[in-house]
Amino acid sequence: MIISLDQVKPNCSAKIVTIDGGWSFRQKISQLGLHIGDEITLVRGGPFGGPLLISYNSAFVAIGRRMAQKIIVKVRHNGEKENQAKS
Numbered sequence: 001m002i003i004s005l006d007q008v009k010p011n012c013s014a015k016i017v018t019i020d021g022g023w024s025f026r027q028k029i030s031q032l033g034l035h036i037g038d039e040i041t042l043v044r045g046g047p048f049g050g051p052l053l054i055s056y057n058s059a060f061v062a063i064g065r066r067m068a069q070k071i072i073v074k075v076r077h078n079g080e081k082e083n084q085a086k087s
Helices: 023-031 080-086
Strands: 002-004 013-019 039-045 052-056 059-063 071-076
Touching: 013 023
Parallel strands: none
Antiparallel strands: 002 071, 013 039, 013 071, 039 052, 052 059
């Protein structure tokens, strides 16, 4: 399922498919270490529209919801990675 990062449920893993927005926004996301193709996990969503805490490559980063709306991801369902490896 392809959705924006702000719609991902806590403790779900996803792969970054695309990053919408202008050059400066994509540059800022890149400086955070996030790139297309990266596997990320939403650790928790901030209450009352606060920032989202995500983990990737053994690091944690907080991203505002408006930024998260521009990061498009493919949610990985439980066991999807293992099933692909068996094929």
